[in-house]
Amino acid sequence: MRKLLLSALSAAALALLPHAAAQAGKEEVVLGLSQDRVAITATFDGSEILVFGAVKRETPIPQDDPLEVVVAVSGPAPSVMVRRKEKKLGIWINVDSVLVDSAPAFYAVATSAPFKQVLTDTEDLRYRISIKRAIRSVGAAMHIRGAQAFADAVIRIREKNGLYSLRENTVAVDEQTLFRTAIEMPADLTEGSYLTRIFLTRGGKVVSSYETAIDVRKVGLEKFLYALSREQPFLYGLMSLAIAIAAGWGASAAFSLLRNR
Incomplete structure (x- = not known):
């Protein structure tokens, strides 16, 4: 009976070894910010946030796929009612409207390589990192065709105003261990908490993530x-x-x- 029990325990230990090794070899983000608070004064003309960090690991650096880093900073996301106008009888009138229920006042994504290279579409859908995936629209009536065009209009306008941006190849990664980037924030910032997310990816898949916040106040x-x-x-x-x-x-x-x- 004792031998049988020892055999069972040995088998259980062997079964747990791969999981333990995976846990020990997990890569984690150790993050730093140049400032976690932005003060909006009467002479405020924008700010630059330096995001830097390191990768903590207990095993040698994997040699299969290179480590990539994605940094996403998003501001408060109040709902926005978007209306489409048409000219009828010489007068411009509202004909359709769609509620965009998640449209960050500011959204910037910085990557260490081209976006499609650092993140697969499936992972982007899961974590909602790209600008298009960060915007959600609901409330479109059944008769409204092309409801996505309303969310696209919000993105287009805010990109033009410098509030939305995709900054590829702007995250520097040294020896697959240290990384840094600078996020420029415009003068017309909205007050609130700005969520900062950092993702480590290999082969387009997220292997680790970290979240913190930047407080923006007048x-x-x-x-x-x-x-x-x-x-x-x-x-x-x-x-x-x-x-x-x-x-x-x-x-x-x-x-x-x-x-x-």
């Missing part, structure tokens, strides 16, 4: 004016009017002085 005068406009709109209007009158009077007095010289 501070100083910018924060005061924004809060005042939302919480005390009447007072904000009076203050704006007073500033406009003072500016107009000051300009008039300055021109009068120059004219009398």
Whole structure:
């Protein structure tokens, strides 16, 4: 009976060896950010976030497929109602509308190689990394044809404004262990938490991922004016009017002085 028990335990241990080896050889991301908070001030004209990190592993570097890195930074994703207009009887009117329920205010993807090389379509569908997969639209009525065109319109407009971008070959990978890239963030950022995702891939498949967040907030005068406009709109209007009158009077007095010289 004892021999039978020892044999069973030995068989179980042998069965677990491949799993244990796989766990020991797993590659993991060790990430760093140059800053995890962006302050929007009255003179804010954009920011650059340096994303850097290393790969932790307990076994030699695999020699089959090279290690690739994908970095995706996405801003708050409120729903957006997109409407299509047509000209009827000389007047432009709304004819169709689709609710795009997930459209990040900012979305940037940086890769260490061409996107199709670092990630298969199946993995992209699973993790929703590409710009097109990060956008979701719902609420299209049955009679609306080409509902995807509404989401494509959001992507096209925001790409034109520099809010969406795919930056291939911009992640530097050294010795399949260290990586770094810089993500440029435009001046017209939306407040909120910006999700930063890092993916390690081999042969187009994700082998490890890591998530963190960058906090973007208004501070100083910018924060005061924004809060005042939302919480005390009447007072904000009076203050704006007073500033406009003072500016107009000051300009008039300055021109009068120059004219009398």
